[in-house]
Amino acid sequence: MKIGQFAKHNNVSIDTIRHYIDLNLIFPEKISSYYNFDQACQNDFDDLIHLKALGFTLGEISKILLYKRIGNLTDVEKRDSFLSFFKTKYDWVNREIESLLTTKEGLQEAIEKFSESKPSTKRVKGLSLQGLDLLYCPHCQTKLITESGQIVHNTIFNGRLICHGCDEAYQLEIIDGILISTELIPDTAIDLTHLASDASETYIDQYLRSTDSDYLQKLYASLQWSARHNCFDHLKDGDVSLELGSGHGYFLRYHLELFNKDMFYVAVDHDIEKLIWLKSILDQQETRLKILYICSDFKEIPLANQSVDLLLDISGSSNYAFDHTDFLLNDLVPMLKNQAMFHGYYILFEKFAKNSTVALAARSNFKLESVKLALAQLNLDLINEYISPPVTKGGPMENYFVSGESVFTYIVNGKFKPLG
Secondary structure, eight states, rough: OOHHHHHHHOOOHHHHHHHHHHTOOOOOEETTTTTEEOOHHHHHHHHHHHHHHOOHHHHHHHHHHHHHHSOOOOHHHHHHHHHHHHHHHHHHHHHHHHHHHHHHHHHHHHHHHHHSOOOOSOOOOEEGGGGGGGGGTTTTBOOOOEEEEEEEEEEEEEEEEEEOSSTTTEEEEEETEEEEEEEOOOOOOOOOTHHHTTTTHHHHHHHHHOOEEEEHHHHHHHHHHHHOSSTTTOTTTOEEEEOOOTTTHHHHHTTTOOOOOOSEEEEEEESSHHHHHHHHTTTTSOSOEEEEEEEGGGGGGHHHHHHOEEEEEESSSHHTTTTSSGGGGGTTTTGGGEEEEEEEEEEEEEEOOTOOOOGGGGGGGGGHHHHHHHHHHHTEEEEEEOOOOOBBBTTTTTTTTTTOOOOEEEEEEEEEEEOO
């Protein structure tokens, strides 16, 4: 019987039969370049399948079959030898069962613990009334006035802020505690709370499963570096941190404990769905940090000039650079206090493919030398820096590079010196 017939007869693949041959579990006769399988091969295969069903490994099966093949054992010897094999495996199975039962109990306790800790209803936090003092028109720097608002426990959930100081008719809507620039508000038919209701439970799991593991390891290494070399220790109660491009909040969620002070954290993104998701997660955390979620364009952030103590450019400038050729931070300097601290993440390319998603005119903002020069021209006094190893794959959220491109992250800590 040829190998194909033998495999089909036993309902396994040809590759499986070849694997068993390589392990000397089956000994077909080889005539020229073809294997010929006889009844002895079938007997060995039947023994192999029976022993596998009893939990024996292929290595153990090989040893048992050797006893059978060449031991030439008497019935008594065969009984004693095989009884020893089976009793040893039986004892091992009993130990495994005991171990699995212990594991099962531990898992059951963990399930019960986390089930009990899960709140029956999700907490929703409003915008701190103190945070309203930070909000100024990005066009004329007039303090924004609260035109209407639903206030609960010194926080505002829904309302409107307007500017009376210029002709731009600038307005901010407050929806479920999120500040939204009016031109970025979705269709009023959309229920904003619904946008995060399902994703909040599954997003992280989906992202981790669909993203290259090497990319995730590099992301973790970058977050660790930030924690070990952070410039946040100097922050005190009442200070203001501004993060550009908060997205799903990987940076803030990882470093939340470092920011556990009675200070303000302004999380800015132009994607309302990401901010809603992030807020739905962080509303469940116990922290003294007052977080202002602002959905606006980066060049129209409604903050007062000279109000920011720490600027966090966590790939915000890089994401902006995919559609623009200018360096974003040049327009944000007026918001910074004298000697404000800085922490930045920059997406950079070692090389660009012919079919790169980065336009030729925008590529300078994705080169290390260009970014360093742009920061130096802003009078940034470098404290320390980190360059991650390159990656060639990401995930659904990292669709900005193509096959053949290597991408790395440049992280920098610094302090802005006065210009002039």
